[in-house]
Amino acid sequence: MGMTVNAAFIPVDSLRRNFAEVKAGMRPKEAIEESNRCLYCYDAPCIKACPTGINIPSFIKKIASGNMKGSARAIMDANPVGATCARVCPTEELCEGACVLNHSSKPIMIGQLQRYATDWAIKNEQNLFTAGPSNGKSAAIIGGGPAGLSAARELARFGFAVTLYEAKEQAGGLDTYGIVSFRLPQRISLWEVEQVQKLGVEIRTGTKVGIDVGVDDLLEQYDVIVLAIGMSKVPSLGIEGEQLKGVYDAIDFVESTKTEITEDFIGKRVAVIGAGNTAVDAATCSVRLGASNVKMVYRRTKEEMTAYDFEFEFAKQDGVEFEWLSAPSRIIGDADGNVKALECQAMRLEADEAGGRAKPIPIEGSAYLLEVDAVIKAIGQTRHLPLIEQLGLEHKRGIVMVNTETYQTSNPRIYAAGDVVFGGGQGEAMVVSAAQQGKLAAFSIYNTIGARRELHG
Incomplete structure (x- = not known):
């Protein structure tokens, strides 16, 4: 179900609540039951699939036996940002994707268990490591x-x-x-x-x-x-109208929501240009700030988007719409210098002779207008x-x-x-x-x- 809202009065407090963590952590009973499902494989494929090589069976076994500090240590020892990664890693492509239980039931919820252990360490104010003796360097x-x-x-x-x-x-x-x-x-x-x-x-x-x-x-x-x-920073699009009021850099935009919540987006129509993880973040932030309609505009197709699958699903659930094979050609402003529309051109994909990514080619005479109040650029950095x-x-x-x-x-x-x-x-x-x-x-x-x-x- 989408989060789209009407432009009625929305107090800042309710917008702020939209920015509370979406996913609840596991409860103790649930975490222990899930830990006990793990087969504690020897030569576990989940370890190989983790870029930091976390000893996953070991940290899960420690949860099962009630050694929470040992579990958090095992995670953070391998991955110094293990609490963050428990939330933002594409686990279904990495550790959970490699879990042997994929073939018989469902994979162990490794990301959720990792969060459970690290959340425990945070809540209980644990210091997990000590500095080594000085080597003089x-x-x-x-x-x-x-x-x-x-x-x-x-x-x-x-x-x-x-x-x-x-x-x-x-x-x-x-x-x-x-x-x-x-x-x-x-x-x-x-x-x-x-x-x-x-x-x-x-x-x-x-x-x-x-x-x-x-x-x-x-x-x-x-x-x-x-x-x-x-x-x-996000680079320039190189099109007319980028200097208008209501054109944002996605990185700056997401960062601004970390410190204060603005009412400027209530009831606004927003176009986000790009289809990576930052573009999804900008789109879902816009929805949570009260935008009435949010579209992601991308010059290629869904198959080529660089955002993780779970990010794409997240955006869809938030009611974000997608304009595929569509490239912005100019931003149009009103008499006061505010954004009022985005002109786009339909594209087609042409195979790259060298075997690289398919190239988006503009289709002549296909220009059309999207009526928008804000444009957020998310085309890489x-x-x-x-x-x-x-x-x-x-x-x-x-x-x-x-x-x-x-x-x-x-x-x-x-x-x-x-x-x-x-x-x-x-x-x-x-x-x-x-x-x-x-x-x-x-x-x-x-x-x-x-x-x-x-x-x-």
């Missing part, structure tokens, strides 16, 4: 998202003195600011940040590297740097080129090149992980993959410079 992490936090946590456990630089007011990256509250409450991400901070990692928020602190200063001050800056260039790193259009085993960049003292290296055949941009890369980069640093002191005294 220092590391700077640039960016406090999943990759940066994971690298920071692992390095602290290896005995490094770690300082993390974060441009925003709080660390956590997309987990804190870019994933809608009704799927991931901010407090979950901030607990993961706190777990890292409690290991003695110094987190300097509101600090932009390359602006507030110089690149050369970092190279001089620290033995090693991990670049985990993620991505930047640009790269942080100025900083990458200041660091002097080898990159392809802003995708930093790394050794895929060590995560070393073209400067051997700088490692990179997460969205800054995703793309161009270097991994898929999931929170869980970014966390794993941060972990692997830290392990590689430890093997290269951290362990050296221990070996040579």
Whole structure:
């Protein structure tokens, strides 16, 4: 059932309630019954399917036996953002998709059990890890998202003195600011940040590297740097009317809902351009802010959309409509400079001769108008080129090149992980993959410079 509302007076409090977490956590009885369904497979396929390699049978067995702290530790040890991933991972494509019970009954609800264990740790204010004895080495992490936090946590456990630089007011990256509250409450991400901070990692928020602190200063001050800056803004559509009032960047738009709820969308008609996870987040946020109609406009078909299946289903349940094979050609404004319509063109898909993705081609004379009051752009994100260039790193259009085993960049003292290296055949941009890369980069640093002191005294 959709959440579409009429434009009658809606108090902000009721809009705020729309942003409460949608999915309830498991109750203890349910969690124990589900845990007991697990076969605790030897050589379990669910472990192989988890990008961070969580020992899933082990954490589930610990729930069954009542060892909740041990369960949370098993999860968070492998995945420093395990509480977030319990909520946002495409589990049906990963661990649950690999569960052997898919063939006979239904898979174990691994994501839900993971949330049950980590929620217990949060509620009971558990400190799960301790820092390692100092190895005399220092590391700077640039960016406090999943990759940066994971690298920071692992390095602290290896005995490094770690300082993390974060441009925003709080660390956590997309987990804190870019994933809608009704799927991931901010407090979950901030607990993961706190777990890292409690290991003695110094987190300097509101600090932009390359602006507030110089690149050369970092190279001089620290033995090693991990670049985990993620991505930047949504790019321009390159069409007429983008400067009108009522045109939004999806990343900024979702972020704004994390801190305050606006009444500006009540009764409005909204077009979201794009079909990735951020586009779905922008569309479902619009519905929850009281929009009367929300359409996602995408130049390809449903088969090519990059949003996860569960995201697409979520949008449909919220009453979001879809304009497939449709590309925006101009945004039309009224006399006051407000958005009043979006002109679109019908597209057809043409096979790519090189075997790549099918190309959308405009159909001549097919222009039509969608009457809308707001347009939200969600067509991917640009790269942080100025900083990458200041660091002097080898990159392809802003995708930093790394050794895929060590995560070393073209400067051997700088490692990179997460969205800054995703793309161009270097991994898929999931929170869980970014966390794993941060972990692997830290392990590689430890093997290269951290362990050296221990070996040579």
